[in-house]
Amino acid sequence: MDWLLLGLALALVGVAVWLRWRRPAWYWLTFGILLAIVRVRVRYVAVMDACQLTVPVTRLRLAVCRMFGWEIPRQRVPRLIRLVPTRTGLRLRIKMRPGQDAFEFSAAADRLRHSFAVHQVTSREIKPGVVEISMTGYDVLKRVQMPAKVERSGLRVPVALCEDGTVHYRDYRQTPHSVTLGATQSGKSVYQRQVIKELAALPIALVGIDCKQGVELAPMARRFSALADNPDDAAALLEALVVRMEGIYRIIRREQRISADIPDAEITADIWGLPESLRPVPVLLTIDEVAELALFSTVAEKKRRERIITALVRLAQLGRAAGVFLDLYGQRFGSELGDGITMLRAQLTGRTAHRVNDESSAKMAFGDISPYAVFAATQIPNHRPGMAVVGYSTGEWTRIRTPHISVRQAVNACNRHAHLTPDLPELVRFRPLAPAAPITAPTAVETVKAA
Template sequence: MTAFTVALTLVAAAAGLLRWRRPAWYWLSFGVTLAALRVLVRYGSVMDACGLTVPPSPWRLGLARMTNRPVPESRPPRILRLRPTRTGLVLRLKLRPGQDAFDIAAASDRLRHSFSMYGVTCRELRSGVVEVRMTGYDVLKRVQMPAKLDVRPMRVPVALREDGSPHYRDYRAIPHALTLGATESGKSVYQRNLVAGLAPMDVALVGIDCKQGVELFPLARRFSALADNPDTAADLLDALVARMEDVYQLIRAEQRITSAIPDAEIAADIWDLPDHLRPTPVVVLVDEVAELALSTKKNDPRRDRIIRALVRLAQLGRAAGIYLEICGQRFGSELGDGITMLRAQLTGRTAHRVNDETSAKMAFGDISPDAVLAAIQIPAEMRGVAIAGDSTGGWHRIRAPHTSLRQAVNICNRHAHRTPDLPELAAFRPALTSVSQASLSLSKTASVTA
């Protein structure tokens, strides 16, 4: 056996080991080159087999007859650019006359098989130009967020999409959102990533955790207000409604509607105000909405008061800089009056693994039937995998990187100095000393009883 054969065998063994144990390393070292060559060599035949070619134009046929040349072949979309990424390839195509972006999207599964890629997704960039993103391995199996992220005010990277791009929670584009998921589906990890991403920003966090605060109270140093029972939550939501009304009065006072002011400078929400006048935006996180909506009474004034306040915040809170992030296991009409009205205002939808099809329809039934089907197919062993969509009908399969409670607590403690003091919510500011003393007394009691 020659030295060259030995070296080739070792390289092949190393490539196989990397592909099994470290698919990301394999892709960067071997896979991206092989995949690019495979796409370029097979491109014409694959497009023809998938029906993504157009016949030659009449003038080309006529020219071929006049010059006695062979009949020109059908033409596939023209490749504008082939760009490798850390997770796959990005192919930008210029469509031929008569082709549509839907044709490429409909053939994405056939393209995946033909090019031997793990996944293929398509989107139209502009008229006649389509971007095909191909992933070389399962990026959701072991989530690693990109090193460079486009972080802006009120725009948080919370997860990774199946095409390898980061998934952002943009509050200025989608002010209110609903997150559903069964027990042990990864919903809490998604929420921790959201809080950890908001912690370094100039934003006030308000939490409502009716599970006695076990999810949000460990992060209390970064929260301006917290409620751990429905009674306190009702008062807190009323205080937020009062703040919203005060902010609207401020916007009206600063609208500057005169003939000398350009239209672009007329204030309609807090982001149109000058920096020194702009109120602090508020993100309200509700951990389990069913604990607020369910009641043992038929006509419960407290329950109606809570739902009425949430509906008002969802309808009017965007311009005042108040954004809702509502989580729960189910969100249907069985929770009582006003729930469907509230759900209609929650533009962003994220569904982790659910227990039945009805729960998936609560999130995506009015948006996309395909998203409903994708949500009920999430396996139980893939905790954290979710379907994210919005009212436009588009949806993506995402997975948040695992963030432990300790990691989230450390991030919140590190940015505790950014926690704003809001006068309207001062009565609901978490008492950190009492919380620590209570935990200390409980640990002492447990040690004595043990």
């Protein structure tokens, strides 16, 4: 019996070691959660003290202890309100002591990571006096696996996995315009395919500009209402979008019908307040390699560039209410591209940076958000394509990684939902033609028989 128990124990240890090496997610769900909970419960007081996250006792308590000759109490530890296990880690909700602030816990995140022996620790303030510490038990970005069930509502689509195990969503109602930067082979195209793949199933018009002769977006042309593959067509397409935007504003103005007897709830200044029968279909403009639209070498190209930048700035400033959203992709997007670029970048709320080759490229995205996000963007390794840093206007940022989406997967999604492609009268001349059936090359046997 003793040998049997010893064998079972060794087998259990072997299974745990193998799971931790080959299947870290399974290891966390079977062994890791229990070990982490025990570790946090046992070490909590000592770790808070060692990380200098305690405060002295009150003067009143000190006076009472001295008066009665009691033992002087040690530092007061912040109270652990809740400990919740998740699919990828633990969440600790902590009540701070008077005199503490959320920045102390953010600054101690790396020390907490080592003390609790977890992979990643992030901290955020829930409400005054309460912080939430998210612990990740393993590297969730090493092998990205999106949850089986994700939330999809309106124009909010899942695009990547965050370093704390949560899903990163792209919400076009909340963040209408964005810019995505990254060096070659950093994962920008995969991120773009994921966005288009998720949007293909929604009632939205996709409009694309791909100045690489359409090699990135042309395979998905069945789901695009308009597509331009050179700067000349791009300039005309952007001006046609501006015309459409102006027409939508005229519809909104006509349907407002402001009078004294109309309730406030029925007065709108964007398309989302219009009746569903009159609401124009929203439009997403995705531009691959935006720098190609700003470069010029002749006088004619300079005039074309001014038309393009002017139209882009107008769409970024006025397009949200008309249901026109922008997704810009490129390797660099700085002031060296000429006049109007800084004004355009100021309108792009969403900022995402994949691996960059220099610090100045990261500053283009996060220089006005957080210096820590700039540093994080320059530390992305080459062997992790698709990994990126997302910055928010509040100064917060996080690391994400997009699941690998092949061109075939994105094309299949676009072809499956091709019937949802709306016809926009203003952009009808830019509607891409459906690709012809592929021509199958003759096999070697057929060639020999023909000879």
